[in-house]
Amino acid sequence: MIKVENLYKQFGETEVLKNISTRIEGGEVVSIIGPSGSGKSTLLRCINLLEVPTRGKVWVNNEDITDPKTNIMKVRQKIGMVFQHFYLFPHLTVLENLTYAPMKVKGETRELAEQKARELLARVGLKEKETAFPNNLSGGQKQRVAIARALAMEPELMLFDEPTSALDPEMVKEVLNVMKDLAQSGMTMAIVTHEMGFAREVADRVLFLDGGQLLEEGTPKEFFNNPRTNRAKDFLEKVL
Numbered sequence: 001m002i003k004v005e006n007l008y009k010q011f012g013e014t015e016v017l018k019n020i021s022t023r024i025e026g027g028e029v030v031s032i033i034g035p036s037g038s039g040k041s042t043l044l045r046c047i048n049l050l051e052v053p054t055r056g057k058v059w060v061n062n063e064d065i066t067d068p069k070t071n072i073m074k075v076r077q078k079i080g081m082v083f084q085h086f087y088l089f090p091h092l093t094v095l096e097n098l099t100y101a102p103m104k105v106k107g108e109t110r111e112l113a114e115q116k117a118r119e120l121l122a123r124v125g126l127k128e129k130e131t132a133f134p135n136n137l138s139g140g141q142k143q144r145v146a147i148a149r150a151l152a153m154e155p156e157l158m159l160f161d162e163p164t165s166a167l168d169p170e171m172v173k174e175v176l177n178v179m180k181d182l183a184q185s186g187m188t189m190a191i192v193t194h195e196m197g198f199a200r201e202v203a204d205r206v207l208f209l210d211g212g213q214l215l216e217e218g219t220p221k222e223f224f225n226n227p228r229t230n231r232a233k234d235f236l237e238k239v240l
């Protein structure tokens with residue numbers, strides 16, 4: 001579903017991603033982990049072209065999204081993204097947050113969009129919140145709405161950038177559980193996370209980034225039980 005080939009990203013003089021090559025198969029759940037500043041967010045953002053790679057190629061569903069001729073808005077419609085800070089529309093109700101893009105971008109009727117939105121809200125455990133405004137929700141509820149809103153566009157791929165890092169500890173689990181359900185439903189997912197327990201349990205594969213390099217790539221078992229590089233060993237000693 002995603003192929004990244006010899007990807008480099010520079011901000012001015014700083015090389016933030018150095019020769020990253022990897023792929024994510026359909027239905028696969030990949031956790032991207034590594035120290036702060038290692039390039040995790042930049043890698044994720046290169047996959048939907050929120051950042052334009054300096055060099056290298058990214059394919060999404062066999063489409064070269066780094067080719068200037070590609071219609072990136074169309075590619076992005078297939079990719080849901082969830083951020084640390086939810087970015088809900090504050091002036092819209094929960095239901096309207098979910099129906100806005102499907103109606104505006106996909107031209108869905110209000111009836112259909114609302115029906116699907118209600119199903120999604122039930123799925124993330126927020127059926128009773130459809131008329132609430134984001135400011136009246138807890139952080140965990142906001143993030144679940146953000147996930148449901150992304151799913152409302154019926155993406156083929158979901159990208160998560162530290163979705164639980166801004167949450168109070170007691171709310172982390174409700175969000176991780178929604179993500180776990182999504183993973184089990186067969187969604188293709190790339191997740192930047194510091195939740196090592198989640199990565200170990202839910203991910204099919206772990207990517208370890210340090211200093212802009214992809215230093216390790218393997219199953220959670222391989223990575224957590226037998227990290228090959230000293231950098232990964234040091235990192236795991238600090239976070240586990």
Ligand code: ADP
Nearest residue numbers: 011014016034035036037038039040041042043
């Ligand atoms: P991570 O998500 O692993 O913490 P990031 O991908 O956010 O790392 O950042 C990697 C490096 O790139 C950091 O040194 C950061 O300061 C730098 N960086 C990220 N975005 C920009 C930007 N828009 N302009 C300049 N430097 C940036």
Ligand code: MG
Nearest residue numbers: 040041042161
């Ligand atoms: Mg980041």
